[in-house]
Amino acid sequence: MVDQRLSVHDVSFLGATPAELGAHWAALGVSRLSLIDSELLSPDLLKVISAQGYSVETVYHLFVSAEGLRAVIDAAAAVGARAIYMLTGGRGELTWEDAADRFCAAVHPCLDQARQAGVALAIENASGLYADIHIAHTLRDTIELAERGDLDICIDLFHCWTEAQLPALLDRALPRTQMIQLSDYVLGDRSLPARAVPGDGTIPIERFVAHALAGGYRHGFDLELIGPRIEQEGRFEAARRACEAVSVMLQRVGTSGG
Numbered sequence: 001m002v003d004q005r006l007s008v009h010d011v012s013f014l015g016a017t018p019a020e021l022g023a024h025w026a027a028l029g030v031s032r033l034s035l036i037d038s039e040l041l042s043p044d045l046l047k048v049i050s051a052q053g054y055s056v057e058t059v060y061h062l063f064v065s066a067e068g069l070r071a072v073i074d075a076a077a078a079v080g081a082r083a084i085y086m087l088t089g090g091r092g093e094l095t096w097e098d099a100a101d102r103f104c105a106a107v108h109p110c111l112d113q114a115r116q117a118g119v120a121l122a123i124e125n126a127s128g129l130y131a132d133i134h135i136a137h138t139l140r141d142t143i144e145l146a147e148r149g150d151l152d153i154c155i156d157l158f159h160c161w162t163e164a165q166l167p168a169l170l171d172r173a174l175p176r177t178q179m180i181q182l183s184d185y186v187l188g189d190r191s192l193p194a195r196a197v198p199g200d201g202t203i204p205i206e207r208f209v210a211h212a213l214a215g216g217y218r219h220g221f222d223l224e225l226i227g228p229r230i231e232q233e234g235r236f237e238a239a240r241r242a243c244e245a246v247s248v249m250l251q252r253v254g255t256s257g258g
Helices: 018-028 037-041 043-052 066-078 096-117 139-149 166-176 205-214 228-233 235-252
Strands: 006-008 032-036 055-062 083-087 120-124 152-156 177-182 221-223
Touching: 006 018, 006 032, 006 235, 018 043, 018 235, 032 037, 037 055, 037 066, 055 066, 055 177, 066 083, 066 096, 083 152, 083 177, 096 120, 096 139, 120 139, 120 177, 139 152, 139 166, 152 166, 166 177, 166 205, 177 205, 205 235, 221 235, 228 235
Parallel strands: 006 221, 032 055, 055 083, 083 120, 120 152, 152 177, 177 221
Antiparallel strands: none
């Protein structure tokens, strides 16, 4: 049985119709969703979510302006989303510190709106390959940015599992952590974005998850499955195996959510 804390991010099925997404969710047995902000504009998708009683855990948003974020907050609140996680926009020729200050100042006007709407605003750590649209590429930098801006955090383990002192970083991040995203990596894979189904690679996912849960983490785990390995296996089949593998991991650490 699939652990009910799991979601499969819709980027894993990018291009699927609302009907196809609904069929995937039903077949996987998930009850939580992680969406892309543009999907909140699809009446057909919103009908599927409402009809089946899905809960929306997170909504992805590329920050461009406070005005754009305000619109996403309203749309996310309308579907009961728990959190919006963001990429920050790029830094251009600014230093990291100046870019961080600029981003925090731009987001600040939205904080009260988000709190009143009951929607958390979080920052994700993402690969340096996305430096044109983001400035937080390590968990350490993501934590610093979140602390500067009084924001929360979405941890993508794929992009931080090699960092030094990861358990200590996780402990520091946990009070702000709204979502943990999981996928695996097979050593030597250079076929970007090179993600694999959890359990197929070398990332110590189970140890990380156990540490997070022991530290008080009580939110969900999002499976973000993209790249050549996933496409070769088939998106749905990869998602199915991922749900099964992570559910078993959660059972082994004694914290099955059903």
